[in-house]
Amino acid sequence: MSPTLPALTDARLSLEGRVATLTLDRHDVRNALTGTALVDDILAVADWVNACEAVSVLVITGAGSAFCAGGNVKDMAERGGDFEGSVAEVADRYRRGIQRLPLALQGVEVPIIAAVNGPAIGAGFDLANMADLRLASRMARFGETFLNLGIIPGDGGAWFLQRLIGYQRAFELTLTGRVIDAEQARDYGIVLEVTEPEALMDRAQALAGQIAAQPPRATRLTKRLMKRADRMALPDFLDLCATFQGMCHNEPEHLDAVHAMLETMARK
Known part of the structure; x- marks a missing residue:
């Protein structure tokens, strides 16, 4: 719909x-x-x-x-x-x-x-x-x-x-x-x-x-990182990156993207 x-x-x-x-x-x-x-x-x-x-x-x-x-x-x-x-x-x-x-x-x-x-x-x-x-x-x-x-x-x-x-x-x-x-x-x-x-x-x-065409949830998180990068100290920013990365690794779209890449590599 x-x-x-x-x-x-x-x-x-x-x-x-x-x-x-x-x-x-x-x-x-x-x-x-x-x-x-x-x-x-x-x-x-x-x-x-x-x-x-x-x-x-x-x-x-x-x-x-x-x-x-x-x-x-x-x-x-x-x-x-x-x-x-x-x-x-x-x-x-x-x-x-x-x-x-x-x-x-x-x-x-x-x-x-x-x-x-x-x-x-x-x-x-x-x-x-x-x-x-x-x-x-x-x-x-x-x-x-x-x-x-x-x-x-x-x-x-x-x-x-x-x-x-x-x-x-x-x-x-x-x-x-x-x-x-x-x-x-x-x-x-x-x-x-x-x-x-x-x-x-x-x-x-x-x-x-x-x-x-990129994975949509990771795309939104990446924009959030880009917006925050210039106003955060590096250690704080890396902490945020770690949290966002943990979220991404637990999203189905991550595994879908990994499997698609492996299939592409196998065909080459």
Whole structure:
């Protein structure tokens, strides 16, 4: 029986071959995260993925010409929507709104691939950086452009970017608000690969399928290890590895994988 997909408002979700694909579907506002239901949709998918054993990889992409434009600039100009009110009111809206996004995506148990089909600007750039892997169309553009609007990266983008490419490069991109193309993003280590626009989703699905073919429980545990490695002392990390390894050795998928390898070796 196929698992029930969560009901979404401004995005589309599909599941095929253990790969879930989430498509941001508000092309009319370039898939902006504010003024839409996209944050709630992404949060719902994050919760669903963690609870659904049929999913091994999550791919996130955008419909239309943009991946994600971040905040709605028209709302900013009118001091409306998420940007209305006093300092305390705006701060509370951030905490209850877009700041739930990095916390949720950081807690997703399966690998996340961002297939960046077009501009990823401001919080849209940050959304891409919350993924584990990024593939980009040649039409993609990336910019940590908050200072250009007189605001800071309020969704945690400065935390993700410097861990991805180092403090100095992240500082330069954030403080200048410079927009870079897909090739530069690959050179900086933001993007793993650059494809032609028509090949992006095929490549994303192929990579996702390669990961999804791995034993699913061990895949989730491996991602947990990768996420914790940079904030744990080595002795503590090795203790965690030992526990996770004990779990893996007692999973049926481990013996299935070992027997499959032995059969392959016997045929050679």
